[in-house]
Amino acid sequence: MKKLILIAIIASSFVTLSFSFYYMLKIYQSDLSMSSSAGEPMVPKHEERIVIISQEQGSFMMNAIQKGAHEAAEEHHIKIDFWGVYRSNLEGLIKQIDIAIASKASGIVVEGVDHPDFNLMVKKATEKGIPIITINSDAPSSLRKSYIGSDHYQEGIIMGEYIATQLQGKGVVGVIKNLSSPSTDDLRLKGLREVFSKYDGLKIVTAANDPEMSQPKMQTNDILNHYPNVTAFIGLTTESGESIVQAARSRSRTKEYPIFLFDDSPQTIMLIKNGQVKAGLSQHYEDMGILSVNLMKRWLDATQLPLENSYFTPISVVTSSGEKEKALENHSK
Template sequence: MSNRKWLLGLIALVVIFGYILSQFFFSTLKINDLVRQISPNKAEEASLKYVVLISQEQDNPFWREMEKGAKDEAGKQGIKLVYMGPIRSNPTEQIRLLEKSIALRPDAIMIQGMADPGYERLINQAVAQGIPVITVDADEPSSKRLAYIGTDNRAAGRQMGELVLKDHAGNGKIGVIIGSELADSQRLRLEGFRSVITSATGMEIVDVRSSNISHIGAAKQTRDMLSQYRDIRTIVGFSSLDAGGILEGVKAIGQEGVRIYGFDDLEITRQGIARGEIMASIVQQPQEIGAKSMALLSSFFQGDKLTGEYFIPTYVLDQAQLQGGGISP
């Protein structure tokens, strides 16, 4: 028996070591690709401006939409965009990619803000070396970043709260799924949502859980939440993959009458809204964020000043809009 335990322990260690090694390997590949995209070309095309966009998660639909908007506008402005990001949400790898980007000295860096003192120091280091940094999706306001372009996340949270109050029926027990406890955008959305819900009579947020920016994570957290709080009748998701996961979790546990609200415009969310299984979604405009960011950087390269925050509005996606009723305010 002891030999078997020893063998199982050894296998577990090998698996863990293999995972860590694979993450390091993939991270190295990304960094090498970043070097390849910037270094040789920059020597060949000295007049071309290079901008690095570091995403939170490489193939997340939100970030791919932002990449598209930024790339389209970059083409119009004569700018070369280099897009990078972790395969899965990984703050450590985001920091590593930022470090490497600074070392390669692009003409500007676009990054998501992160609640991490070391990350802020890196932003300030980049600016001190003459590399302008703008934040997208989530801000880093205490850093020396040039500007923030993106959603007013606290206002979007309030918008969600007002939507839930308008549609409210039955008891006021609410569950919340956030994408990440580390993302400042999620914290601000939750703050805005709380400010509306706590001021309403009979409404109560009974549980807040993190999906770790994962459809599967949102489904699991929803199942666990409903198992513990059977009287929840509304669940709100604050990251793009949450609504579909919440819907899966609600169906898995077999609880009827749960009103689901989500964030962003994913196909799975649209389908849920069309079927009446998801009430509505607060939609950001990542393409517009990417395009606006690149247009502002182009203006900056030409001598214009950028300061503060540039908010891109959100809108409500519901059945009325899907059926041609227009965008809700």
């Protein structure tokens, strides 16, 4: 009996010693690991955070920008947040920027608005040491660090030359505008007018300058009512094609109205393939997203200070062939 008790005690002691040895070994390995990496700083996976804010959250344009930005953020190991309003809303957009400033974002990329209230918010961010880059639409009078996107004036030139060729230098062209965000459309219209001025047979007409004429379909009907000799339409607003087509179709003369658009949304591409729209314009939104993150990273790393005033992304005419005919390469200004 005593012998059995002795064996049990020895076995118990052996088990205890084994566990003690095991835990001592783990502690030693942990200490060794800490010692070997003592000279290497602990770098957080997402040390920097960029907030991208849109006036048209959920749109084709913004989804493409976000795709490109996310790709670049992954490459740079930067955390990125996508915020915005779902309808063009200056008050809501400014509120989003203010929240991003309060959250201490490393940098903010936002669709610009040429408005004093927007400029004041950019100034506030600058004073807090938060750089702001505008994307897709600019606010040139603000303290933004740079603008990334299409040269909207050149868009008008490129599309104007294409339309003039398609119409053989003749026709009355109805222009559909975005009344809530006129600055971008004003630049496009300036380019169109410059090209059309070279042709005696080309004339631009627009709907009545009335806030109630905000919808593309209403503008199209107003032009048809006041200019019965109109021969073609240009939609400056994004995704306005279907409204223009419907209004023209209601007059039973759809095929007589070549329609040109300044976007290449899936809806526009379908209208082009169906022959209801003559051509669209691609602004390469993914390129904007990629470039915005890359340039913000350069600013945050102080590897390129200051940035160029503007970085223009490519512009392409999209035709019924489904191919994008690149008309303008990247350039800075």
